[in-house]
Amino acid sequence: MSNEKIKVLIPQLPSADEILPYLRRIDEKRTYSNYGPLTTEFRDRLGKLTGAAGVTFTSNGTTAIEVALRIRAIPDRRYCLMPSYTFIASAHAVCNTGLTPYLLDVSERTLTLTPEIAKAALRDLGEQPAAVLVVSAFGAPPDQVAWRAFEDETGIPVVFDAAAAASSIRQVGKQPMCVSLHATKALGIGEGGAILCADTGLTERATAMTGFGFLGAERVSAIRAGNYRISEYAGAVGLAVLDALPARLVELQRLTDGYRTRIGAHKRSRLQEGIGETWLTMTPNVIVPEDAVQATIARLDEEQVEWRRWWGFGCHKHPAFADVPRGDLSTTESVSPRVIGLPFHNLLSDTDLDRVARCLP
């Protein structure tokens, strides 16, 4: 029994019974999409939760980034600065908007691109980029103050890929915050995404872009767009997710605290900064010392503890992006092998957490 495999992630969405009252409302209204009543209520509740004056739903987190970049990127410029160390969706999104990713390094401490790294790249690049895509590291809320200052100083628009941070964001400025509502994220509805923004003009435009560019006059396409809407069924799941969110966050906190007490000062490994204090995620990582990586992985495998490098070794290691331009990536190269995703789901017992922690240096 004790050596039953511990899985790395077991997603959990609301049960059919929890969703049913909302489905009944769809039956009554016979509105199935096009910003209907359930999606609208979900939008308002998500806005209140995250402190965002404007919320635009999109079909997923990747298309949220695409729509936000299409609105914000400066025309007739080629590059979008972004970290190589991110989930590969970020790079796909940049390319899908017609921009070329320019891959940059991350800070070893935060695992994120910093304004300092971006400014150094601006000096090397020789031309002005169209935008910067700043990625939240596994759900840690991005440093909005620092990036606001960067944009004020350089004039380069910032878009946040805060895909895993939806449940941890408490305020949003004018730089759009793109989140994912995928089943593996803390605020998962299955598939979905959202653009959170304090600039209601941007929200209006973004929302129009999710529905054929209808802006103002009915059925008149005012801007180039697409169809990235979510259906009322997604809205129904979203409302049930928000109903259950307080209890879910208590559970995520319990598990996170479990890891925090077990990976305290007595271990050489560390968790990401602020986790369990200012933010929670479904994909917590332990960062192990370089000399202990191989032994740690061997122990986890031997103990039947499933683990994952959620972001691999950076976008530049994927064949699809092998040829994209890049700056110095030495920290990405050295830190990415050390970032190990730990098991995290509500079936983990204290004994399971002990078993995981025993494998960590």
Ligand SMILES: *Cc1c(COP(=O)(O)O)cnc(C)c1O
């Ligand atoms: C999950 C994730 C995405 C993609 O979100 P989808 O909803 O799956 O499209 C993008 N960027 C990061 C950093 C992510 O973690």
